[in-house]
Amino acid sequence: MAAAPHALAGEVVSARIQGRRADVGGTLFKYALLGALLLTIAVLAVLLYSQVDRGSEVLTGRLGDFITSKYSSLSTRAGIxxxxxxxxxxxxxxxxxxxxxxxxxxxxxxxxxxxxxxxxxxxxxxxxxxxxxxxxxxxxxxxxxxxxxxxxxxxxxxxxxxxxxxxxxxxxxxxxxxxxxxxxxxxxxxxxxxxxxxxxxxxxxxxxxxxxxxxxxxxxxxxxxxxxxxxxxxxxxxxxxxxxxxxxxxxxxxxxxxxxxxxxxxxxxxxxxxxxxxxxxxxxxxxxxxxxxxxxxxxxxxxxx
Amino acid sequence: MHTKGRWTLLLAILSVFALLASACGDDDDDAGGGGGGGNGDLSGTVAVSGSSTVEPISSAAAEAFAEENGGVDISVEGPGTGDGFEAFCAGETDISDASRPIDKEEIAACEEAGIEFIELKVGFDGIAVLTSPDNPLECLSFADLYALIGPESQGFEQWTDAQELATELGADTEFPDLPLELTGPGEESGTYDSFIEIALADIAEARLEEGAITEDQVETTRPDYNSSPNDNTIISNIEGSEGSLGWVGFSFAEAAGDSVKAMAVSEEPGGECVEASSETISDGSYPLSRSLYIYVNKAKAEENEALSAFVDFYLEGLTEFVEGGGYVALPEDQVSETTSAWEDKTVGTREG
Missing domain, CATH: 1.10.3720.10 (MetI-like)
Structure with a gap:
């Protein structure tokens, strides 16, 4: 998104050189759409990161055990x-x-x-x-x-x-x-x-x-x-x-x-x-x-x- | 070209069928050789439901039992004491976990369905009154709790709103000038019932005689608080604001650590403030302590060998299971009381 003002300037300059009207609205809209996409991906990334971080103890320590054992009332033995x-x-x-x-x-x-x-x-x-x-x-x-x-x-x-x-x-x-x-x-x-x-x-x-x-x-x-x-x-x-x-x-x-x-x-x-x-x-x-x-x-x- | 695509799809569907069919095959094998696993020849099913507080104790017992008896199917669930008795008196479960004694209506429901039960006390738990570590108060009396949580406190949004009522009830605690954010378990919970029964009921009875509340309000809290069946939600709500107040089972409060502060509690205003700990709960000096029970369906225990073997096993390892779950074990004499109640198949409740 930080590239947006830069790209906008580029569009204005190249339009001048080519002798056409600068498409300011269109360029802005393109970046708004890109922002929507990035936001969606960011939500997924944050979710994934926070859960991996919170579960790192189990994911790195005993993942194999975790997915092959049954539920137990002891959190260190419980599996899924x-x-x-x-x-x-x-x-x-x-x-x-x-x-x-x-x-x-x-x-x-x-x-x-x-x-x-x-x-x-x-x-x-x-x-x-x-x-x-x-x-x-x-x-x-x-x-x-x-x-x-x-x-x-x-x-x-x-x-x-x-x-x-x-x-x-x-x-x-x-x-x-x-x-x-x-x-x-x-x-x-x-x-x-x-x-x-x-x-x-x-x-x-x-x-x-x-x-x-x-x-x-x-x-x-x-x-x-x-x-x-x-x-x-x-x-x-x-x-x-x-x-x-x-x-x-x-x-x-x-x-x-x-x-x-x-x-x-x-x-x-x-x-x-x-x-x-x-x-x-x-x-x-x-x-x-x-x-x-x-x-x-x-x-x-x-x-x- | 098209033919190949169709074949792939067909193959995919067929392989799923094959997977299922082979899975069914396994099932038959299991049924045939079920007795081979473990050293017991026991088979049958045991269904346990009820209090979420007692669930970890029953779970630990069930796990250890299942390891030794491969042929027995056991399930343990914890929807709440009230929901548990409903299923128990409908004959859907074999054992009902409870964090309070069975009440009159539930006894009537069981009687109507012709279900006789054996009441077994298994351990103690305290109810912890929690607030945020930033709250300056250290101790609350039952009168304070009634003024903050009881039926007459409806609409109180600040701790200071409850001051007048607390003073009227004889308390000398000075409430801080903070917003009052209440979170606790809901009506399905035995922890909710026990809290009312132990902390609020006596004062409510007195208030009823004075005409301050109606009969319907005696065994209630204020309706306007956050209720949650999830203890983690209660804890995180309490962490979240300075003026928070709530109550959960002691073992859960202990697991929450320093992020919340457990208040000392005194029975009478100005009385001795006691903090919750396994010692004070076990010797009864902590005012908000209660007993935990399991209720066994007598008729089913007589005809279902797996069930009676499970209860035998449960009581043999009782202290270990109770302490493993973070609760307070019964003293020697009470363990033998429970054991003899089971051996004599004593029917009915001995509590209140």
Missing amino acids: KQGINGTLTIAAFVIVIAIPLGVGAAVYLEEYAQKTRLTRFIDVNIRNLAGVPSVVYGILGLAIFARALRNFTGGASVMAAGITLAVLVLPIVIITSAEAIRAVPDSIREAGFGVGATRWEVIRSHVLPYALPGILTGTVLSVARPSARPLLIVVGAKTGFFTGGDLGDLRDNFQALPSQIYQFSRLPESTWGANTAAAIVVLLVIVLAVNSAAILLRNRFEKKR
Whole structure:
């Protein structure tokens, strides 16, 4: 930003030399936009730095131990293995349930359904659902998946939480997929129909591959969105010591990283602060890894089309 | 080209399925060989919930027990004493941790559900009254606390606003000219209930007879204070301003160190000011000390071997677990009282 006055002077001088009008407003606007970007990055950097700093004792001293051991009431022995397992399992449920269902619904809405009052009504409601706070889904999940279907899910289990989270992100997956499909130019569909392809063939070999990068970006970002702490706690993430919580204990007690961080934050800061911060850093790293993978995957598909 | 992209996606989805399937496979193996882990043949589940103050003690016991008995599933949670009893009397938990004795309404709820409980005293905790290190006051009496936090203090924004009421109650403390910033635990907390019960209730009863407050107000604090279920929030609010005042469990206050100041407390205005420490809490000279309990569901303890083994184990290592959590252990004679209450399966409460 310090370069702004300098650049502004440069613009005025070069405009004089070239005999055109100096674009003062445009130059200032460019730097205002740059400032907005830098501010966003600065917030992330400050957050990351403060948490790495606060958790340095754990991050440098016993990181391996920290991510491979279970919760303990002793802060020096406590780990977040159960939280990581829960988060990964829930993400797997979301991928397996929400992506096929969501992409399917989006393809139907965009490619097959007639534009009637009914489909518009459905469309509006899906958008509405995307704005419902996660705690409302938590109560829904508690009532249906953790209570009514307890014989199937095993009660307040990681399966109940995974299905609930899948339902939570479903509207977002549908909306982003539908947008991506809508962005496919009609000329591509018409070319397909022109050579005698059926509707399904056009969708399968033209529309979907073209829309795939957009679908991926939207859906994977929604999978990585772990901000549903109230939902997890309402559905029954444990907030204390418990046995189990291994990968594959689908119908057992569970913990997930966001709720584990909340749990740590309630314990005395002087002894637990480093654990809380280290868990936050691990969560940030996981989210960053998932998002980077999504972007890499998208770039691959974009190159191919 | 397109074909290849589609295959990659398909492969990705399939591999997720494979991951899940293999994970399910593991689950079956575990169930089959569950008894093999540890030296105990015990299996079953034990669910503990209740006071967040007692949670560290029960957690320590559960961890040590789980190490020896791989086949038992234990979970320990700490939503608060009141919430804990609600779940306990609905039959959802096996053990309820409590930082105060069970109250009449809760006993009625348990009776209605046909749940008999065994009350076991496990240790002591003090309630620390905290302020900022910059606050000149060193000692508060119960009368001062009533004037600052009791139901009649609603609307007091300065310490000096409470002066008149405190003087009326016989206190001679001179409050500093500072804004009064109150933070404490909320109604779901046993620490909230105990604070009212020990410090405020007697004065409130007297004030009720004088007609200064209504019956509904007797067992309450002022409604206009910051309440938080998170003890760290309470501590950091107290650190944050010179005129702060709040209360938390003693072990938590001790962990907070010098960033906050624990006040000495006297029962009567002008009486002896006692500071909280394990000695003064244990011998009862610190006025704001209380007992900690666990309540065991009797019927479940009889049919669930894992549960009764867990309580046996809990009581055997009691002193170690209590002190490990930063609390004050019971003296010898009270440990044996607790042990015999468990062995005789004594039903009901012996407190108030």
